[in-house]
Amino acid sequence: MVHRMGEKVRPHFAHKNLSQNCSPETVLHFGFKKLLHERISKALQAGERISIQWKCEACCGSHFGNLLKRTTHAEEEYNLGACRPDIGLLSKEGNVVAAIEIVVSHSPDQSAIEFYKANGIPLLVFKLKSDTELSRVEEEVLKPDIVDVCLNPKCPKCNEHMPRLNLLIIDGKCWKCNSPMKVGALSGDAGYECEFNLDHIALANRHGANITTRYSKTAGHRYAANTCKRCKEFIGDHYLFTDYVAADEYPRIKLDAGYYCPICCNEPDDDYDNIAED
Numbered sequence: 001m002v003h004r005m006g007e008k009v010r011p012h013f014a015h016k017n018l019s020q021n022c023s024p025e026t027v028l029h030f031g032f033k034k035l036l037h038e039r040i041s042k043a044l045q046a047g048e049r050i051s052i053q054w055k056c057e058a059c060c061g062s063h064f065g066n067l068l069k070r071t072t073h074a075e076e077e078y079n080l081g082a083c084r085p086d087i088g089l090l091s092k093e094g095n096v097v098a099a100i101e102i103v104v105s106h107s108p109d110q111s112a113i114e115f116y117k118a119n120g121i122p123l124l125v126f127k128l129k130s131d132t133e134l135s136r137v138e139e140e141v142l143k144p145d146i147v148d149v150c151l152n153p154k155c156p157k158c159n160e161h162m163p164r165l166n167l168l169i170i171d172g173k174c175w176k177c178n179s180p181m182k183v184g185a186l187s188g189d190a191g192y193e194c195e196f197n198l199d200h201i202a203l204a205n206r207h208g209a210n211i212t213t214r215y216s217k218t219a220g221h222r223y224a225a226n227t228c229k230r231c232k233e234f235i236g237d238h239y240l241f242t243d244y245v246a247a248d249e250y251p252r253i254k255l256d257a258g259y260y261c262p263i264c265c266n267e268p269d270d271d272y273d274n275i276a277e278d
Contacts, residue, residue, distance in 0.1 A: 025104045028128055032102050033076060033086050035137040040074045051141045058150035058161040061189040067142060071097050083112035098122040122149045155261035162259035163189035167200060169207045170244050170252040176233040182208035183226045185245045190262045196224040200257055
């Protein structure tokens with residue numbers, strides 16, 4: 001195959017010599033690998049970074065990074081003995097920094113995936129469906145379909161990566177007296193709203209919310225709840241989500257509240273001595 005750059009058509013690959021074994025899948029795989037290796041090599045020679053972004057399967061969030069961090073050169077079909085990644089990123093010591101696989105119709109063998117994991121080699125996968133996706137190589141920020149690296153810390157209890165947690169400050173109204181009311185709510189990347197702890201409450205109240213300790217007859221216990229400063233009514237956990245978090249009409253800001261573990265489920269604080277109680 002030869003790489004052709006036309007003035008009126010997008011970059012493409014054409015046969016240098018006809019081959020009976022050359023399929024559209026083979027051409028797409030070959031073309032993307034060549035273009036990506038070419039971009040990586042040029043960036044390394046120029047001392048430039050290549051930004052990447054990926055959706056993390058471990059924490060359900062998005063990560064950003066530099067594809068060429070610790071990389072000094074790249075090789076196509078790099079021989080690791082047990083497998084040959086389409087592109088191997090190597091350090092100046094000759095260690096494999098990361099393996100890149102391009103998938104059109106066949107995913108990497110399970111034995112290769114296990115080899116990467118056993119040897120601590122990060123795996124990046126680009127999944128392609130048509131030749132129009134060759135343009136993905138030229139994007140300012142590369143977006144692999146799979147990167148088996150999570151940058152978030154691990155839970156000290158279960159050792160799983162923790163999703164990021166956000167504190168929402170919602171400009172809402174009291175359901176009872178209709179007064180303006182800033183409402184605090186927790187929202188995690190894994191889609192789980194965990195209980196307020198003392199730090200969350202202090203942060204929310206500093207931004208205008210009024211979270212106090214209230215007793216719920218429905219729940220049968222007391223817990224920290226958003227409370228109207230005017231009429232003193234509070235918002236129950238169920239209505240906090242349905243009437244405020246999920247309500248598009250209320251503007252909101254998002255604050256960083258650290259991380260949480262939906263597996264272990266952070267326990268709510270039992271000591272509310274420092275929280276106003278009604």
